[in-house]
Amino acid sequence: MRAEPQPSEYRPEPAIAPLAPWLADPVRPADFPETRLRFRNDRWAAAVGLETLDDAAWIRHFGRFDPLPGNLPEPLALRYHGHQFRHYNPDIGDGRGFLFAQMRDGAGRLLDLGTKGSGQTPWSRDGDGRLTLKGAVREILATEMLEALGVNTSKTFSVIETGESLWRGDEPSPTRSAVLVRLSHGHVRIGTFQRLMVLEERDNLETLVNYCLDTFPGPPPPHDAPGADEPAVQLMHQVVERLAELAATWMVAGFVHGVLNTDNMNISGESFDYGPWRWLPRWDPGFTAAYFDHSGLYAFGRQPEALLWNCSQMAVALRPLAEAKPLIFALDRFGPLYEEALARQFCWRLGIVHPGAERARNLVSAAERHMRETGQGPDAFFFAHRGGRNRPDGELGEMLQALTPAAGALDHPLWSAPAAPDLVIEEVERIWSEIADKDDWQALADKISAIRSLGAALGGPGN
Known part of the structure; x- marks a missing residue:
């Protein structure tokens, strides 16, 4: 987070x-x-x-x-x-x-x-x-x-x-x-480890693992994890946890990174390297950001799969330092961790108290169906139904009615505005055109101010 x-x-x-x-x-x-x-x-x-x-x-x-x-x-x-x-x-x-x-x-x-x-x-x-x-x-x-x-x-x-x-x-x-x-x-990227593995620089690979454990400390593996006392296994668990969380937050943000290559994956779990990114104009799992992604490999709905695949390449790179079984055990945690993070982040952005795992999963599924059927984008959806307000007819409305708003979910003045800030491509091009055509930077400054206001209105994740 x-x-x-x-x-x-x-x-x-x-x-x-x-x-x-x-x-x-x-x-x-x-x-x-x-x-x-x-x-x-x-x-x-x-x-x-x-x-x-x-x-x-x-x-x-x-x-x-x-x-x-x-x-x-x-x-x-x-x-x-x-x-x-x-x-x-x-x-x-x-x-x-x-x-x-x-x-x-x-x-x-x-x-x-x-x-x-x-x-x-x-x-x-x-x-x-x-x-x-x-x-x-x-x-x-x-x-x-x-x-x-x-x-x-x-x-x-x-x-x-x-x-x-x-x-x-x-x-x-x-x-x-x-x-x-x-x-x-x-x-430090997954590709950094891949290079050392391919060049058979085992000592340097081990040194890098220890550097990352010191630099990006994280929780220990689960108590039942095989090889939990091995540094390479510990790092593998941390990378899986962080990238599952990253995938979930991208999805709830409605964000499409565009180029999820292993050299673009920071082992700290931090999103970076922004090229052809887009925000969803509407909920569409097949939406791609990069014009050169002809097969839709990194489409919006395939981002969790892409990050899991990248985690598997991290596991391969660590094989000189660890057996396959404990690395596979770590990889198998990705799916449950992703689902847990998705529900938690979804409830946070919607401004409701987490209703428990099963009800949260059902809520996410109902919201996705609602957006697909109505053509509503995620920014508009989360703004319209913040704190469970503006309940639509049907299944989603019934779910929202039964949920508890988070404390202060609607206190910020932004929730009384006509709409929340978004960053769809038309808005990005509008801001750039002011700079390109008139060297006018005010539209960018205004957008940054509006976005930071949105961050203040949402509050810290988990609050």
Whole structure:
């Protein structure tokens, strides 16, 4: 679930440095012709003690990438492999980004500052290492909305326009460029483990497991789990738990990530790397976000399946360190954990007291049927029936009547508005057109404000 930012002093801790010789390549950032600050996330900058930077210092660190005090002396482009649309690719890694810094936040978590669009690396292949400004704006919107909807997501920390003209085949070109910095709870991917397994670097694989257990602590495996005292098995259980939760929160948010390759799966369970994402205009399990996903592999309704498949690849990568039986035991937990998280998140967003497992499952099924039959999208559905209000005729209405509203479910003024904020593609394009056509950033600022109001109205998950 999402973590609220808690103020902190700046506490650098480049814990990944001892792993860097076999995990990453030192790189130099691009030298951009311009650095125009377009977005800074002071809400989360306060959580890592960086909100006091003035704009000039901010640009030096996040546009020119002068090292932060006591942090990594040079950026690191991480190495990994990955299944891309189920085809294994050993020739990938950070191709237009790098790890820039690590620090503790107010909750004591070790967080990374990583980039997107910061220039070429040894893993760029034929790419220019750049990011379009539109891509950066889209990532701001995606991360803000997902955070508001209770999804564990990276945070867009900074966007700086860089003054280059980029050519892209999937949007009008030339187009404006930017460099983005994201704040994440780690950048270790399933593909990171796959690479070490394929290269038979068993000692490094073991070291990475221990690093992840230290960096992303989680609960122990169930008492009846075989191999529960083995570090690789412990990590496998944590990854399954986190990705089952992530899949459930995406589904209740009505969010379609679009590209669920194993190199896009953070083992901390944090959603990140936003490319062709979409929000559902209506409840449609077959809805796809990526125009190149011709088979619908990563369609909305197949996202849980995709994350389970990715977990299975994590299990394969850990086989040099653990027997198959305890890893399979962990994988078998995905389905029940997903169903449990789906019901819990659904009740939270609907603003009702969880009625118990069976009734919650029936409620979710009835709501999905209602949305399919009426063409109503999830944003409109959850807003209309928040706290069990506006009960429709039929099965769903009867269920809502029997449910108990959560304390304060309708107290926030937003629930008296005509509608809740949404982020369907037409709204995204409207906001971008204001920037592209008139260099007017007010629509984006207004949307961020509305989305954060939605997050405040929903309250913390489980509340």
